[in-house]
Amino acid sequence: MKLATWNINSLNVRLPQVLDWLTANPVDVLALQELKLTDDKFPAAAFAEAGFQAQWLGQKTYNGVALVSRAPVVDVVRNIPGFVDDQARLLAGTVGDLRVVGAYFPNGQAPGTDKFEYKMQWLRALRDWLREELAVHPQLVLMGDYNITFDDADVWDPEGMRGQIHCTDEERTQLQALIKLGLVDAFRLFPQPEKSYTWWDYRMLGYQKNRGMRIDHILVGEALRPRVKSCTIDRAPRKNKQPSDHAPVLAELQLL
DNA sequence: ATGCCTCAGCTCCTGAGA
Numbered sequence: 001m002k003l004a005t006w007n008i009n010s011l012n013v014r015l016p017q018v019l020d021w022l023t024a025n026p027v028d029v030l031a032l033q034e035l036k037l038t039d040d041k042f043p044a045a046a047f048a049e050a051g052f053q054a055q056w057l058g059q060k061t062y063n064g065v066a067l068v069s070r071a072p073v074v075d076v077v078r079n080i081p082g083f084v085d086d087q088a089r090l091l092a093g094t095v096g097d098l099r100v101v102g103a104y105f106p107n108g109q110a111p112g113t114d115k116f117e118y119k120m121q122w123l124r125a126l127r128d129w130l131r132e133e134l135a136v137h138p139q140l141v142l143m144g145d146y147n148i149t150f151d152d153a154d155v156w157d158p159e160g161m162r163g164q165i166h167c168t169d170e171e172r173t174q175l176q177a178l179i180k181l182g183l184v185d186a187f188r189l190f191p192q193p194e195k196s197y198t199w200w201d202y203r204m205l206g207y208q209k210n211r212g213m214r215i216d217h218i219l220v221g222e223a224l225r226p227r228v229k230s231c232t233i234d235r236a237p238r239k240n241k242q243p244s245d246h247a248p249v250l251a252e253l254q255l256l
Numbered sequence: 257a258t259g260c261c262t263c264a265g266c267t268c269c270t271g272a273g274a
Contacts, residue, residue, distance in 0.1 A: 009262075009263070009273085010262085010263055010264080012263090012264090013262090013263070034263095034273085036263070036264065037264095060264085060265090061263090061264050061265070061271095061272090062264085062271095062272075062273090107272080107273060107274060108274090109272085109273090109274085115272095147273095147274070164274095165274065166274065199274070201260085201261075201274070202260085202261035202262055202273095203259080203260040203261045203262090204259095204260055204261085205260095206261090213274080215274080242262085244262095245261085245262080245273085245274080
């Protein structure tokens with residue numbers, strides 16, 4: 001059972017790359033973020049032709065998430081229940097014996113801004129809902145673009161980024177609050193290359209200089225920890241002509 | 257330096273991303 005998450009920064013632009021990537025990487029479930037299209041523009045037929053069905057939550061210009069899956073996704077939840085939100089950021093569904101949550105966490109811009117406050121409120125609402133969700137579905141996977149680094153190892157310039165967005169204590173405390181619910185960072189279950197990142201700034205030759213951050217994560221419920229066989233970042237799509245600024249993250253789970 | 261890229265949109269500039 002293979003899972004993946006990828007912020008594709010416009011599905012309109014990146015659909016051919018996503019389809020090519022799925023051919024090269026036959027995953028069972030792919031969570032997508034930043035579709036940047038409305039529901040009526042979602043290319044369901046193209047995915048169907050490739051053998052995938054999908055659930056999606058679109059939005060004009062910004063945000064937008066999808067779960068692309070070989071098997072049907074059922075009991076679908078759109079956005080965080082109980083949290084009034086006009087932004088399309090979360091999609092949950094059951095695939096086989098897994099509860100899969102795909103999410104595009106708010107960026108937050110900078111501490112002290114309204115967007116940062118929204119990020120904190122969203123994170124608290126996510127934690128409260130996940131606590132209940134985990135109680136019902138211990139076999140839960142939360143994957144997506146978190147827009148938060150765990151620690152210095154996730155940042156190319158930890159000193160320069162200290163206290164900056166994606167690296168603040170407030171954000172990291174909220175990320176640890178998710179861990180405390182009984183989730184584990186699948187990537188760190190395994191030895192990994194140093195300076196492993198999932199996002200690089202388009203500007204200043206960020207990718208070429210490997211000036212990046214690890215902000216896309218796959219967290220699994222403790223009940224799933226023994227089943228995680230691998231977790232990797234795939235930098236291959238960066239070789240494409242018009243790459244997303246994010247790389248996909250993959251995890252392989254042992255079938256029961 | 258608030259830009260350096262990239263994308264969407266009331267599109268030849270602006271807002272947002274991270």
